[in-house]
Amino acid sequence: MSQENVERAKQVLDAIAEFDFSRVIALTDPEVEWQSFFALGEEGVYRGHDAMRRYASDVRDAWDVLRPEIDGGLEVADIALLVGRLHYRGKESGAETESRAGWMFKFRDGRVLVFRAFREPEKVFEAVGLSE
Numbered sequence: 001m002s003q004e005n006v007e008r009a010k011q012v013l014d015a016i017a018e019f020d021f022s023r024v025i026a027l028t029d030p031e032v033e034w035q036s037f038f039a040l041g042e043e044g045v046y047r048g049h050d051a052m053r054r055y056a057s058d059v060r061d062a063w064d065v066l067r068p069e070i071d072g073g074l075e076v077a078d079i080a081l082l083v084g085r086l087h088y089r090g091k092e093s094g095a096e097t098e099s100r101a102g103w104m105f106k107f108r109d110g111r112v113l114v115f116r117a118f119r120e121p122e123k124v125f126e127a128v129g130l131s132e
Helices: 004-017 021-026 048-062 122-126
Strands: 028-035 063-076 079-090 096-108 111-118
Touching (some): 004 021, 004 063, 004 079, 004 111, 021 048, 048 063, 063 096, 079 122, 096 122, 111 122
Parallel strands (some): 028 111
Antiparallel strands (some): 063 079, 096 111
């Protein structure tokens, strides 16, 4: 079974960890719908590349460290589901913490069309009608 989209999803998370948002945008569809833990956009969702640029700015303004650690991944059709932890440190406060996390990536033509981050990893499976 191919794990191509799981690998693509890991590339996106790696780019975020490196604060390489030009690469994140290159890996997303122009009609991307992006919902992160830290979403400040309309209804907590960033839509399209212009909104992704705002997301990049929001993340850079708030965090010194934003590093995902992947424990496992599953690919179902055009969707990649990842679970693990997210380490982050506030830019102003210097407070460092870790949260469990789940990430769902839906791809179109090899680029992220829909992204959702969950603080409870099991929710990533529920989002696509699966249970752990």
